[in-house]
Amino acid sequence: MNKPLRRIAIFCGLLVLALLVRDNWIQYVQADELRSDKNNRRVTIERYGTPRGNIIVDGKAITGSKETSGTDFKFKRTYTNGPMWAPVTGYASQAFGANQLESIEDGILTGNDDRLFFRNTLDMLTGKEKEGGNVVTTLNAAAQKAAFEGLKAQGGKGAVAAIEPSTGKILALASYPSYDPSSFAGNSTTTDTDAWQKLQKKVNPDDPMLNRALREVYPPGSTFKVVTAAAALENGLYTDADGKTKTPLPWTMPGTTTVLKNEGNIPCKNATLRVALQYSCNTVFGKIGSDLGNDKMLEEAKKFGFTEELYTPTRTSASVFSDDMNPSETALSSIGQFNTAATPLQMAMVASAVANNGTLMKPYMVDELQTNNLDALERTTPEEMSKPLSAENAQILQSMMETVVGDGTGKNAQIDGVKVGGKTGTAQHGVDNSENPYAWFISYAKTDNGSPVAVAVVIEDDNAVRDDISGGGLAAPIAKSVMEAVINSKK
Amino acid sequence: MSSTTNSPTHHTSTIGAIGAPSRRNTELALLLFAVVIPVFAYANVGLAINDQVPAGLLGYGIGLGLLAGIGHLAVRKFAPYADPLMLPLATLLNGLGLVVIWRLDQSEKLQASKTFVEAAPRQLLYSAMGVALLVAVLIFLKDHRVLQRYTYISMAAALFLLVMPLIPGLSAPTYGAKIWIKIPGLGTLQPGEFAKIALAVFFAGYLMVKRDALALASRRFMGLYLPRGRDLGPILVVWVMSILILVFETDLGTSLLFFGMFVIMLYVATERTSWIVFGLLMSAVGAVGVASFESHIQTRVSAWLDPMREYTLSRTPNGDGLVHSEQAMQALWAFGSGGTLGTGLGQGNSDLIGFAANSDFILATFGEELGLAGVMAILLLYGLIVERGVRTALAARDPFGKLLAVGLSGAFALQVFVVAGGVMGLIPLTGMTLPFVAYGGSSVIANWALIGILLRISDTARRPAPAPAPNPDAEMTQVVRP
Numbered sequence: 026m027n028k029p030l031r032r033i034a035i036f037c038g039l040l041v042l043a044l045l046v047r048d049n050w051i052q053y054v055q056a057d058e059l060r061s062d063k064n065n066r067r068v069t070i071e072r073y074g075t076p077r078g079n080i081i082v083d084g085k086a087i088t089g090s091k092e093t094s095g096t097d098f099k100f101k102r103t104y105t106n107g108p109m110w111a112p113v114t115g116y117a118s119q120a121f122g123a124n125q126l127e128s129i130e131d132g133i134l135t136g137n138d139d140r141l142f143f144r145n146t147l148d149m150l151t152g153k154e155k156e157g158g159n160v161v162t163t164l165n166a167a168a169q170k171a172a173f174e175g176l177k178a179q180g181g182k183g184a185v186a187a188i189e190p191s192t193g194k195i196l197a198l199a200s201y202p203s204y205d206p207s208s209f210a211g212n213s214t215t216t217d218t219d220a221w222q223k224l225q226k227k228v229n230p231d232d233p234m235l236n237r238a239l240r241e242v243y244p245p246g247s248t249f250k251v252v253t254a255a256a257a258l259e260n261g262l263y264t265d266a267d268g269k270t271k272t273p274l275p276w277t278m279p280g281t282t283t284v285l286k287n288e289g290n291i292p293c294k295n296a297t298l299r300v301a302l303q304y305s306c307n308t309v310f311g312k313i314g315s316d317l318g319n320d321k322m323l324e325e326a327k328k329f330g331f332t333e334e335l336y337t338p339t340r341t342s343a344s345v346f347s348d349d350m351n352p353s354e355t356a357l358s359s360i361g362q363f364n365t366a367a368t369p370l371q372m373a374m375v376a377s378a379v380a381n382n383g384t385l386m387k388p389y390m391v392d393e394l395q396t397n398n399l400d401a402l403e404r405t406t407p408e409e410m411s412k413p414l415s416a417e418n419a420q421i422l423q424s425m426m427e428t429v430v431g432d433g434t435g436k437n438a439q440i441d442g443v444k445v446g447g448k449t450g451t452a453q454h455g456v457d458n459s460e461n462p463y464a465w466f467i468s469y470a471k472t473d474n475g476s477p478v479a480v481a482v483v484i485e486d487d488n489a490v491r492d493d494i495s496g497g498g499l500a501a502p503i504a505k506s507v508m509e510a511v512i513n514s515k516k
Numbered sequence: 517m518s519s520t521t522n523s524p525t526h527h528t529s530t531i532g533a534i535g536a537p538s539r540r541n542t543e544l545a546l547l548l549f550a551v552v553i554p555v556f557a558y559a560n561v562g563l564a565i566n567d568q569v570p571a572g573l574l575g576y577g578i579g580l581g582l583l584a585g586i587g588h589l590a591v592r593k594f595a596p597y598a599d600p601l602m603l604p605l606a607t608l609l610n611g612l613g614l615v616v617i618w619r620l621d622q623s624e625k626l627q628a629s630k631t632f633v634e635a636a637p638r639q640l641l642y643s644a645m646g647v648a649l650l651v652a653v654l655i656f657l658k659d660h661r662v663l664q665r666y667t668y669i670s671m672a673a674a675l676f677l678l679v680m681p682l683i684p685g686l687s688a689p690t691y692g693a694k695i696w697i698k699i700p701g702l703g704t705l706q707p708g709e710f711a712k713i714a715l716a717v718f719f720a721g722y723l724m725v726k727r728d729a730l731a732l733a734s735r736r737f738m739g740l741y742l743p744r745g746r747d748l749g750p751i752l753v754v755w756v757m758s759i760l761i762l763v764f765e766t767d768l769g770t771s772l773l774f775f776g777m778f779v780i781m782l783y784v785a786t787e788r789t790s791w792i793v794f795g796l797l798m799s800a801v802g803a804v805g806v807a808s809f810e811s812h813i814q815t816r817v818s819a820w821l822d823p824m825r826e827y828t829l830s831r832t833p834n835g836d837g838l839v840h841s842e843q844a845m846q847a848l849w850a851f852g853s854g855g856t857l858g859t860g861l862g863q864g865n866s867d868l869i870g871f872a873a874n875s876d877f878i879l880a881t882f883g884e885e886l887g888l889a890g891v892m893a894i895l896l897l898y899g900l901i902v903e904r905g906v907r908t909a910l911a912a913r914d915p916f917g918k919l920l921a922v923g924l925s926g927a928f929a930l931q932v933f934v935v936a937g938g939v940m941g942l943i944p945l946t947g948m949t950l951p952f953v954a955y956g957g958s959s960v961i962a963n964w965a966l967i968g969i970l971l972r973i974s975d976t977a978r979r980p981a982p983a984p985a986p987n988p989d990a991e992m993t994q995v996v997r998p
Contacts, residue, residue, distance in 0.1 A: 041899035052888035059852020
């Protein structure tokens with residue numbers, strides 16, 4: 026009986042060997058994959074196992090961590106003034122994951138980033154508890170407050186984006202209606218899940234979790250005329266602000282029998298660029314678009330940042346300017362209608378490039394990544410993104426935009442002792458323009474030390490009538506208070 | 517038993533019978549390690565979870581030491597030539613199991629469960645009962661061949677034990693499988709664990725008598741010995757029994773274990789490879805056949821093929837009427853998160869597995885907290901027990917002892933394979949306990965008894981034979997094997 030016994034011994038050995046091989050497979054070969062699987066709760070447990078680092082604005086943390094009594098997670102994220110800062114921070118929820126800065130800089134905030142390895146090792150040796158690093162943003166608390174309060178007071182859906190033109194630092198990024206990320210930061214199946222579900226788009230048509238400043242594209246309406254004017258100047262179609270343009274009135278769009286209308290009875294016949302921008306003449310800018318053609322318009326729009334997603338590091342949606350349009354469609358697109366659509370940040374970039382004498386700086390909102398004891402790990406340096414127009418042309422456009430505020434549709438944005446340039450806009454949308462129009466205002470302020478701020482405001486409002494005054498009436502006051510906040514904080 | 521008297525001279529490759537050292541001091545030294553290692557592990561858990569040496573350390577150390585000591589004294593007195601490795605190996609596994617069960621008792625997540633009870637103190641009690649049974653086996657079972665007398669009683673007992681979970685009033689189905697019974701006031705019992713031993717006794721006794729008929733009366737066909745139709749009877753009966761277990765108790769593990777054990781013993785008894793081929797074919801037919809209509813088993817198989825899908829299904833109510841469990845995926849995550857060296861005892865999150873984390877899934881906690889290194893060590897410990905068992909079978913001088921030893925060791929190996937393979941996703945998951953380590957009274961007690969029987973057989977095998985009395989008729993009474 027011993028021969029089969031020896032074979033059984035080998036068989037049992039093979040069983041154990043199979044187990045050993047399988048164990049090596051799951052614990053060595055596949056270990057990393059299993060360990061970091063997004064459904065593996067250990068990932069979240071680790072994320073909330075130590076106090077999370079903070080997101081900082083103007084030297085003050087706008088986030089926090091508090092100890093919880095839960096069985097899994099030791100700490101929970103808290104937010105100071107959550108709804109106001111939500112478009113900047115995003116959320117970090119034990120139950121629902123994280124997004125935007127909270128997700129992008131998760132490595133720093135949890136302290137797991139490789140750059141913190143040395144620090145963590147030191148902490149371990151000295152017996153200190155692991156802590157996350159901080160993310161210092163470029164935002165300006167006063168400007169953000171002005172933007173958010175302005176939108177809130179206005180009451181409609183809307184967004185504000187403000188940039189420092191000389192660097193591209195994002196100063197304000199507000200979206201309304203907003204949400205409080207604290208409300209679902211935990212993992213309670215009652216309160217947190219409830220709060221989360223109430224914020225979902227399918228339950229809440231206002232879609233409060235949408236970051237309108239970065240992720241929603243709106244037809245920019247007349248504010249796009251700034252881009253069209255820049256294209257006219259850059260392509261030498263017209264060379265100064267005060268020469269007459271060749272614009273008949275009425276003007277029939279090429280290839281059609283449709284007459285492009287102006288809003289009201291305004292002096293647009295052969296109007297100068299300055300007058301055309303001041304009164305927001307559709308005919309003048311529509312004709313410029315059709316004269317230049319799709320390619321040249323697209324080229325200029327691209328220089329301002331259209332058609333590309335941007336990482337601030339939070340991703341923005343790509344703004345739209347089509348590449349397959351006939352002259353009449355190009356004409357409509359050049360006055361910010363037809364397919365043209367832009368994020369609020371994109372329109373702030375337009376104003377910013379003009380204010381910065383033609384140079385567009387890449388917008389960013391993370392200034393510095395720090396260790397938990399405030400040593401800098403990485404600093405963002407301002408970076409030139411493109412040069413949509415020459416310094417001379419930029420100055421011509423500035424003088425035109427300043428006329429709009431000084432003596433045109435944007436009077437509501439005037440600030441004592443500060444040069445302000447801007448452009449209003451009201452955009453129709455929906456089938457047969459059936460939905461609420463958008464009131465737009467883009468502007469920049471200019472002091473002796475250059476331009477400290479460029480801003481774009483958009484408001485969706487059923488009170489916005491179809492004339493351009495709406496942009497000036499609803500959006501310009503918010504832009505003004507944001508600019509004032511920035512200027513005051515620099516004093 | 518004529519064939520036993522001459523067998524030692526044939527087994528020159530196995531342990532020599534004359535003058536074999538008892539190795540009791542080796543056993544004692546190994547036992548020291550088997551007690552000290554879990555005590556350190558226990559301290560480790562306490563330090564990791566509460567930052568202090570656990571209050572119960574001394575009691576635990578003394579308890580485990582006492583169990584090991586009593587076991588050792590009993591072996592020294594009643595089975596002095598027994599295998600020196602088995603007792604220390606079983607003690608080490610039992611001790612480590614206790615530590616990990618205690619560690620899972622500390623989990624707040626498991627404490628929050630409605631069915632939570634402190635398992636470690638109970639497991640310590642079960643271990644004590646197990647060692648007591650081991651001692652009883654050593655004292656009262658002077659010679660394992662006595663068991664041969666109870667061949668058919670064992671069969672009846674095994675059948676009764678297997679049927680018990682189906683008796684209304686006793687039955688306590690848990691998560692699909694019906695392998696538990698309820699004893700009012702005492703808790704639940706898995707009679708299958710005891711049936712394992714009873715069946716091994718029955719198969720050994722039965723096959724010893726029938727093996728010649730089964731081995732020799734056969735026709736050769738395509739290189740295989742085909743058994744006669746009437747000799748197929750026993751294997752068919754066991755096969756049908758396994759199928760019935762699978763159908764009525766919906767337990768693939770137990771079914772596979774019993775059938776596998778029978779095939780192994782049949783093969784050893786008859787030395788006919790054809791039985792293995794038949795066994796594999798029959799178990800394949802049986803398993804596939806039953807799986808084609810039993811939804812519980814289908815779920816297990818689909819969870820094995822795609823644990824991630826099963827995890828998603830368990831999270832989203834889809835109304836397909838099946839019970840989906842995320843445990844298979846949770847166990848894999850636990851293993852993966854442990855990596856090569858593990859998180860350290862007390863520092864993992866294997867409590868995410870939830871229900872049965874300290875019983876069927878206990879290996880996952882070893883995987884996460886002791887890592888690949890720890891699990892490989894545990895698997896090798898099991899491997900050693902099995903190989904010592906098979907070695908005992910080799911050394912045994914009587915066919916009944918050989919068959920019983922290989923049956924018990926083979927069943928033990930299959931059980932470890934089925935449980936560990938299931939938890940690690942090598943084969944579909946079945947509800948069985950990892951011997952000695954997993955929480956569960958029946959399992960611990962039955963396995964200590966199993967070790968007791970193996971110790972008894974090995975003692976008999978290694979005991980120096982009395983010098984043969986000079987036999988004047990030696991030339992004339994040579995045994996001719998039939």
